[in-house]
Amino acid sequence: MRHIISILMENESGALSRVAGLFSARGYNIESLTVAPTEDPSLSRMTLVTSGTEEVIEQITKQLNKLVDVVKLMDLTEGPHIEREMMLIKVRAVDAGRDELKRLADIFRGHIIDVTDTSYTIELTGTGEKLDGFIQALDKKTILEVVRSGVSGIARGEKSLKVG
Amino acid sequence: MNGVASVELTGADILVRALKDEGVEYVFGYPGGAVLHIYDALYKQEDVQHILVRHEQGAAHAADGYARSTGRPGVVLVTSGPGATNAVTGIATAYMDSIPLVVITGQVPTHAIGSDAFQEVDSVGITRPCVKHNFLVKDVKDLATTIKKAFFIATTGRPGPVVVDVPKDVTAQKTEYSYPKRVSIRSYKPVTEGHPGQIKKAVDLLLSARRPMIYSGGGVILGEASKSLTEFTRLLGAPITNTLMGLGAYPATDPQFVGMLGMHGTYEANMAMHECDVLLAIGARFDDRVVGKVELFSPGSKKIHVDVDPSSISKSVRVDVPIVGAVEPVLKEIIRLIKESGQKPGKAALAEWWKQIAQWRAKNCLRYDRNSKLIKPQYVIEQLYEQTRGDAFVTSDVGQHQMWAAQFYKFDKPRRWINSGGLGTMGFGLPAAMGVQLAHPKATVACVTGEASIMMCIQELSTCKQYGLPVKIVNLNNRYMGMVRQWQEFFYKGRYSHSYMEALPDFVKLAESFGHVGMRIEKPGDVQPAMKEALKMKDRLVFMDFITDQTENVYPMIEAGKGHHEMHLSPERELA
Ligand SMILES: Cc1cc2nc3c(=O)[nH]c(=O)nc-3n(C[C@H](O)[C@H](O)[C@H](O)COP(=O)(O)OP(=O)(O)OC[C@H]3O[C@@H](n4cnc5c(N)ncnc54)[C@H](O)[C@@H]3O)c2cc1C
Ligand SMILES: Cc1ncc(C[n+]2csc(CCOP(=O)(O)OP(=O)(O)O)c2C)c(N)n1
Ligand SMILES: [Mg+2]
Numbered sequence: 001m002r003h004i005i006s007i008l009m010e011n012e013s014g015a016l017s018r019v020a021g022l023f024s025a026r027g028y029n030i031e032s033l034t035v036a037p038t039e040d041p042s043l044s045r046m047t048l049v050t051s052g053t054e055e056v057i058e059q060i061t062k063q064l065n066k067l068v069d070v071v072k073l074m075d076l077t078e079g080p081h082i083e084r085e086m087m088l089i090k091v092r093a094v095d096a097g098r099d100e101l102k103r104l105a106d107i108f109r110g111h112i113i114d115v116t117d118t119s120y121t122i123e124l125t126g127t128g129e130k131l132d133g134f135i136q137a138l139d140k141k142t143i144l145e146v147v148r149s150g151v152s153g154i155a156r157g158e159k160s161l162k163v164g
Numbered sequence: 165m166n167g168v169a170s171v172e173l174t175g176a177d178i179l180v181r182a183l184k185d186e187g188v189e190y191v192f193g194y195p196g197g198a199v200l201h202i203y204d205a206l207y208k209q210e211d212v213q214h215i216l217v218r219h220e221q222g223a224a225h226a227a228d229g230y231a232r233s234t235g236r237p238g239v240v241l242v243t244s245g246p247g248a249t250n251a252v253t254g255i256a257t258a259y260m261d262s263i264p265l266v267v268i269t270g271q272v273p274t275h276a277i278g279s280d281a282f283q284e285v286d287s288v289g290i291t292r293p294c295v296k297h298n299f300l301v302k303d304v305k306d307l308a309t310t311i312k313k314a315f316f317i318a319t320t321g322r323p324g325p326v327v328v329d330v331p332k333d334v335t336a337q338k339t340e341y342s343y344p345k346r347v348s349i350r351s352y353k354p355v356t357e358g359h360p361g362q363i364k365k366a367v368d369l370l371l372s373a374r375r376p377m378i379y380s381g382g383g384v385i386l387g388e389a390s391k392s393l394t395e396f397t398r399l400l401g402a403p404i405t406n407t408l409m410g411l412g413a414y415p416a417t418d419p420q421f422v423g424m425l426g427m428h429g430t431y432e433a434n435m436a437m438h439e440c441d442v443l444l445a446i447g448a449r450f451d452d453r454v455v456g457k458v459e460l461f462s463p464g465s466k467k468i469h470v471d472v473d474p475s476s477i478s479k480s481v482r483v484d485v486p487i488v489g490a491v492e493p494v495l496k497e498i499i500r501l502i503k504e505s506g507q508k509p510g511k512a513a514l515a516e517w518w519k520q521i522a523q524w525r526a527k528n529c530l531r532y533d534r535n536s537k538l539i540k541p542q543y544v545i546e547q548l549y550e551q552t553r554g555d556a557f558v559t560s561d562v563g564q565h566q567m568w569a570a571q572f573y574k575f576d577k578p579r580r581w582i583n584s585g586g587l588g589t590m591g592f593g594l595p596a597a598m599g600v601q602l603a604h605p606k607a608t609v610a611c612v613t614g615e616a617s618i619m620m621c622i623q624e625l626s627t628c629k630q631y632g633l634p635v636k637i638v639n640l641n642n643r644y645m646g647m648v649r650q651w652q653e654f655f656y657k658g659r660y661s662h663s664y665m666e667a668l669p670d671f672v673k674l675a676e677s678f679g680h681v682g683m684r685i686e687k688p689g690d691v692q693p694a695m696k697e698a699l700k701m702k703d704r705l706v707f708m709d710f711i712t713d714q715t716e717n718v719y720p721m722i723e724a725g726k727g728h729h730e731m732h733l734s735p736e737r738e739l740a
Contacts, residue, residue, distance in 0.1 A: 009351070055478070055482075
């Protein structure tokens with residue numbers, strides 16, 4: 001099953017490689033990994049999407065917790081949560097195609113953030129599925145470049161991953 | 165500065181002062197460019213003694229032997245680049261067996277990091293997968309606190325090696341020195357007490373058992389819980405087995421001890437594991453050499469597992485009652501609850517269980533041919549046991565000799581059996597023995613080794629000479645990488661590919677050339693007198709080269725991937 005694990009860790013150089021190294025050394029898979037400092041600059045927040053059997057996920061969370069730099073973590077998929085991913089996608093846009101692309105971007109609530117004579121760059125935020133859906137809706141031949149941020153997530157309601 | 169005259173020290177002096185304030189007796193090391201300031205600081209003081217090894221692998225193993233035999237952290241100091249990479253085998257060895265080490269590696273100056281400078285390697289990167297934690301110190305102001313953190317992390321929770329990488333310029337910079345009495349790390353809070361509800365469940369299970377079994381491991385030694393384990397085991401009246409790493413945690417001469425378990429464990433220990441109805445695993449990590457095939461492992465038992473590291477629990481074998489906690493407080497609580505309950509496991513059922521165990525024991529699975537004209541390796545270990553009255557520290561290398569030492573030397577005390585179990589590092593035995601001997605100058609320290617293993621760190625004979633370390637080397641010389649040969653005999657139809665040790669040195673002359681005593685023993689009748697003579701030489705290193713039966717194999721044996729009930733007992737008495 002797919003799991004989204006949120007991790008608060010010390011914002012130290014090398015912290016990211018400890019996590020990445022753990023996954024490669026133990027053969028766990030990483031679908032995506034995002035990391036940035038939090039409002040407390042001494043902490044980084046990482047969102048990691050992985051998949052595996054319940055046993056594997058249990059080991060993953062235990063092994064992550066064991067890293068000395070990890071302060072706290074939460075498996076978001078254990079409760080109600082929100083996930084978002086941002087995508088920048090550059091597409092060939094010429095002639096009639098320009099209008100059609102604009103309409104499609106609107107339907108998916110995307111924004112065209114850069115325009116040239118022959119291309120649009122569209123920004124789109126949503127669940128991974130929604131981004132996949134947008135890509136599917138496009139004519140493959142028009143896609144010039146796709147950049148996805150990887151998933152960020154947060155628990156719904158009062159529950160939060162915080163230190164102290 | 166508020167008028168208080170403060171003294172500024174260099175990073176090098178701070179480092180050495182910090183070691184002193186941490187109570188470090190010995191640093192095992194080898195100098196080089198990046199650590200010259202530190203060596204200069206060592207030169208100017210007498211509190212911390214530096215032991216000069218002959219290869220950085222030896223430094224790490226020696227510090228490791230010191231740590232295993234004392235419970236105190238071992239300290240290593242090596243230079244950047246090749247110094248650090250040479251130490252990696254020793255660091256990984258300590259990591260796999262959860263041994264507390266603090267390893268200080270020199271690094272090129274901060275401004276040169278990343279420039280492929282002379283003797284630069286990414287020590288933090290290289291060691292990351294085989295340390296509990298590591299640090300790169302970029303500012304001298306962080307140095308003292310980082311050293312404190314390193315010791316704290318290495319020695320608490322599940323112990324392990326910690327590397328502190330110190331660039332050369334940091335050792336030259338100056339700052340005020342103050343060594344923190346304690347540190348607290350918000351992201352590192354090891355548990356100690358177990359969950360009371362889980363402990364209660366465990367006690368209920370243990371008391372209701374008809375065929376209880378205790379499987380204890382290295383964690384009992386690391387957690388200084390041998391006394392409590394012994395008290396608990398006697399209280400319960402159950403049989404107990406130890407892993408290779410746990411030997412000595414429970415007295416081997418006690419009737420409740422059924423020997424080591426696992427691949428080369430005793431018939432009775434493995435059968436009892438297979439047939440028990442309640443299994444208590446304590447400070448043991450269900451290693452594959454112990455478990456065999458997971459699906460066949462102790463199929464009928466309810467399992468309780470006590471371990472300080474949650475990731476050890478239900479990693480390979482699912483357990484029914486997990487208890488995250490340190491062995492000592494958990495055992496104390498278990499003992500208290502059992503006493504309070506006034507109960508014991510049913511007498512009749514337990515008697516029945518012991519009757520069954522007695523039958524298994526009667527197979528005498530460690531029997532070997534005592535009438536051979538050749539020296540049997542088992543006999544040598546028995547003699548070592550008898551002549552040291554079971555009271556020596558025994559280090560070992562890796563191979564058949566290691567298994568025979570584990571099977572035939574009956575360890576009654578913890579921290580007496582010093583071997584590399586998890587990584588299985590040939591070359592460990594001799595340098596480890598140096599660390600043990602330094603920590604216990606008056607004790608008999610024997611290194612049981614093989615002619616292949618001993619060659620991997622033979623250079624340390626020179627260190628032994630320099631510091632007068634009277635280690636007794638027991639070389640079980642079968643002219644084979646015996647353990648490899650045994651597998652080739654069993655599983656490769658006797659195709660002995662590159663497992664034959666050709667062109668061996670004359671070990672007697674070799675020992676003598678290093679200034680030690682060498683002996684070559686070729687007949688069974690000479691074993692006893694030779695060993696007596698060697699052990700009498702209290703202040704000399706003696707290299708005993710026992711020419712043993714080349715074809716002897718280690719039994720019992722469970723093939724990898726088989727169940728505990730599928731043991732080989734010996735060629736004549738095949739599958740049990
Ligand atoms: C040639 C060869 C053959 C081998 N054959 C065998 C064999 O037949 N049988 C065998 O048993 N082994 C054998 N081994 C060794 C094997 O590879 C493992 O090293 C060993 O089984 C592990 O022992 P352990 O389970 O006690 O764990 P250890 O490695 O000692 O780990 C200790 C466990 O205790 C925990 N712990 C640490 N401190 C505490 C504390 N204070 N409180 C609670 N828990 C704590 C740790 O988290 C860890 O889970 C062999 C090795 C070699 C090289
Ligand atoms: C550094 C290292 N390399 C290789 C091995 C694989 N290995 C395990 S036992 C063994 C043979 C050991 O031979 P010896 O020291 O003579 O001991 P014996 O088995 O003959 O008693 C080898 C090569 C190892 N454990 N460690
Ligand atoms: Mg050999």
